[in-house]
Amino acid sequence: MGRWQPGARERLERAALDLFLDQGFTETTVPQITARAGLTTRTFFRHFADKREVLFAGEHLVPEQVARLLAEAPPSLGPMDLITEGLAPAAAEVFQGRGLDHLLRRRAAIDAEPALRERELRKYSLMSEALEKGFRDRGVDDLTARLAAEIAVTAFRVAVTRWLDRNGDPDLPTTIGQTLAAVRHLTSPQA
């Protein structure tokens, strides 16, 4: 792994987030990031495909985690039960790695920059595609699989927003559960 000073990738991530929050995404140039991390511009693009990607490292493996989760779940569960019982707890773990403080700083940077918001949307879109495929592999029909995947991701996304807004107070699985309950209530006939 690391030969020179190890952790080049991590240094770049930290430097980038600091600068994005301080100056804004557009105003921050790649040479500024690499200077702060003690590296060269070319090295930045060896670790990240583009300037935005520095805030989304590692998230490329979310889809495969989702796929594995669905493949291992009891076959009896329907789509909505899977979301409630399978995804919510697993999702919580993902967010344990980094502290709440880092998550809030990261969100602040993303919310401030349309280009980063777009990247965030793509992340959730990929997650939805993985879910959809997982549902279909379990025998769910195409339309239902697609809608269940989209609704699951929507609930997850809305729940994360609420959870961060409240500084992590009710824990994430609880917040996801509340959000799914609200979805059920909203779409029930008499609503």
Added chain:
Amino acid sequence: MGRWQPGARERLERAALDLFLDQGFTETTVPQITARAGLTTRTFFRHFADKREVLFAGEHLVPEQVARLLAEAPPSLGPMDLITEGLAPAAAEVFQGRGLDHLLRRRAAIDAEPALRERELRKYSLMSEALEKGFRDRGVDDLTARLAAEIAVTAFRVAVTRWLDRNGDPDLPTTIGQTLAAVRHLTSPQA
């Protein structure tokens, strides 16, 4: 309006779509587009903020249309009814302007290029934000407004996909209705 040869914007849109489909988005340079349209590079960026935007012209006014629609709807309707009765018919009109053939070509270009898919996601995200605000202005609570907006957009998006897949066969309002019915069924307790 047009002084030299009129319709610069439209010529650029046509040239760009043709080239994107023929060579791909990345392989197409802005000078190639402008050459085909008989204009200069600088002029392209006067009409469109960036290369992707040439496929999304005019869509910036979708949010305000959504806002007006919700403001004018009968106050008695709940969120889900609004989606069914208000948005579906209005949405259909938007797609009448250009022919089905153009919509299919445009979708093919977008689906082939991640950067364009991201832009498409942003479009729907803006639509969702407009819907959410509209619901809140009608007195709907924050969480419900957010979820109703997201679900409405999801249903719309999925319906458009299915509608295009089937070459516009059941018309769009019908397809949206079917999709919403599938959502209700999916989220109903026994599903």
Added chain:
DNA sequence: CCAGTCATGACACGTCATGTCATGACTATG
């Protein structure tokens, strides 16, 4: 006919992103 407006042309420039080759620290093998 003249002044003002405005879309476009022409040119310069900084940043992003990538291809290519060189360098030098580490590893493996004898």
Added chain:
DNA sequence: CATAGTCATGACATGACGTGTCATGACTGG
């Protein structure tokens, strides 16, 4: 030790993207 191989990084060149600025010239209104 020695030598060959690997691999992350440095250094350099290049092309496309996107913007600022000024000039031009067709149209418009008085």
